[in-house]
Amino acid sequence: MSKPTFRRATLADGAAMWRIARDSRVLDLNTSYAYLIMARDFGEHSSVVEVDGEVVGFCMSYLRPADPSTLFVWQIAVDSSQRGKGLAGRLLEETVRATGATALESTVTADNDASNALFAGFAARSGATETITEFITPDHFPADDVHGAELLHRIEPLPGA
Ligand SMILES: CC(C)(COP(=O)(O)OP(=O)(O)OC[C@H]1O[C@@H](n2cnc3c(N)ncnc32)[C@H](O)[C@@H]1OP(=O)(O)O)[C@@H](O)C(=O)NCCC(=O)NCCS
Known part of the structure; x- marks a missing residue:
């Protein structure tokens, strides 16, 4: 197995992103079109990791x-x-470094242990503070799309550019 390599994302990565999101069975799966467009327009602010020439994250x-x-x-x-x-921790680190961001935000449902551990670990390694606040409540979602609350995790300060 080759060493993982990290790089910014491009339109060509959208299909792999969709596949990994689908196979996670945890993430809300958006259309493949959404991943392609997001990868094109936000690829400079996003990262992928490859192992043996395959995008694995x-x-x-x-x-x-x-x-x-x-x-x-x-x-x-x-x-x-x-x-x-x-x-995943390194994906966060690489993306923050590449963008020069001084704060990171994400939303997480309370029951997602791996994700909660990921952001807590990233904050600890960065010497930053993680603040968790109410953000998107079940009432924000359409009545026929039942969804748990998405808590806002904000991590700062980060070193920046
Ligand atoms: C969340 C996810 C991206 C983590 O990926 P990963 O490469 O295994 O994560 P890492 O190896 O970088 O581990 C990050 C931290 O989470 C912890 N962790 C990983 N999986 C865990 C689990 N199932 N339960 C509890 N903690 C877990 C690790 O111990 C590590 O903690 P540390 O920083 O204190 O050492 C991966 O589990 C995943 O793809 N899940 C499905 C999609 C998802 O839930 N995405 C997040 C919501 S957007």
Whole structure:
């Protein structure tokens, strides 16, 4: 197995991102078209990790238009065959470094242990504070799309550029 390599994302990575999101069975799966467009337009603010020439994980994120020093992580996932090796943590680190963000935000449902541990670990390694607040409540979702609350995790300060 080759060493994992990290790079920014491009349109060509959208299909792999969709597949990894689908196979996670945890993430809300959006259309493949959404991953392609997000990868094109936010690829500079997003990262993928490759092992043996295959994309095995991604961090789909963007600098918030209203606050460009904050990186919002829309979805992050690692193929189940590659979990527990620190790849998701490194995806966050690489993306923050590449964008020069000084804060990171993401939303997480309270029952997602791996995701909660991922952001807590990243904050601890960065020497930053993680603040968790109410954000998107079940009432925000359409009545016929039952969904648990998405808590907002904000991690700062990060070193920046
Ligand atoms: C969440 C996810 C991306 C983590 O990927 P990963 O590469 O295995 O994560 P890492 O190896 O970098 O581990 C990150 C931290 O989470 C912890 N962790 C990983 N899996 C865990 C689990 N199932 N339960 C509890 N903690 C877990 C690790 O011990 C590590 O903690 P540390 O930083 O204190 O050492 C992966 O489990 C995944 O793709 N899940 C499905 C999609 C998802 O839920 N995405 C997040 C919501 S957007």
